[in-house]
Amino acid sequence: MPELPEVETVRRSLEACILGRSVTGIDAHSIAMRRPLDPETLRAGLTGETFSSARRKGKYLLLDVGEGSLLIHLGMSGRMQVAQTGTARPAHTHATIMLDNKTEIRLNDPRRFGFIHFLSDGEEATDPSLKRLGIDPLASDLAATLPALYRPRRAPVKNLLLDQRLVAGIGNIYAAEALWRSRIHPLRPGAKVSVNRLRRLSYALQNVLREAISQGGTTIKDFAAPDGSQGYFAVRLDVYGKENRPCPRCDRPLKKITTGGRSTTYCPACQR
């Protein structure tokens, strides 16, 4: 569910709630997630420690606490929540971190494609998920870097956009939106996207991601910030989820296809 703008929205919101707060207790249960949830590791790493910063790498959150960091991924359905201790916890709340001001932060994730895991000092550098991540799409040198990443590849550019080893943070919504903005056909092989078009794609990506962050992300169904507020970028989507509706640029109907096992919507008339 959450892509870079949603994760960044969560990061900012969490940062405001946890900085300088210390952990008084953990409620968690062993359960299969993308990484098995391990309550004991969480307790040992967090209890009594103080949060010092909240970072984002791609779609991963890193909450620095004590000697280590809490690594969180929200998968498709994961949600962080900050609430008063003692209030009802939603279904599928797999981990709850109690703070010293009678609030608690919770991870709930019905589909369990996400995870929460404590990394001790030093483990961050060798973490298999973090190690694979490519460059951040908001980096100032994205346009200069993209040709070296995409031009050697024959896979459809849409698939390349979703490959976190190349550029880390783009997901299905913003890939479709950036391709529409830069008028590139999603199935065009990376090697056949001109350097000029890759420059357009870079700027489209950065613009759409920045705009989405400024709107608090995109709420299609159930994304919400930790305080429960929704993202308002959905009203600005041009193509995602809009198959058969008229292209906002040329009025011809948008088409939905599947590539790399993911659906994507585009305009067959103005994306080439």
Added chain:
DNA sequence: CCAGTATCCTGCAGGC
């Protein structure tokens, strides 16, 4: 190495 597919899991919408 690369590209493509299957898989993990729950919830929900739509068809019958």
Added chain:
DNA sequence: TGCCTGCAGGATACTG
């Protein structure tokens, strides 16, 4: 109403 199918904002293990 109930049952079934397919699909959902992701990552990765595996195959050829």
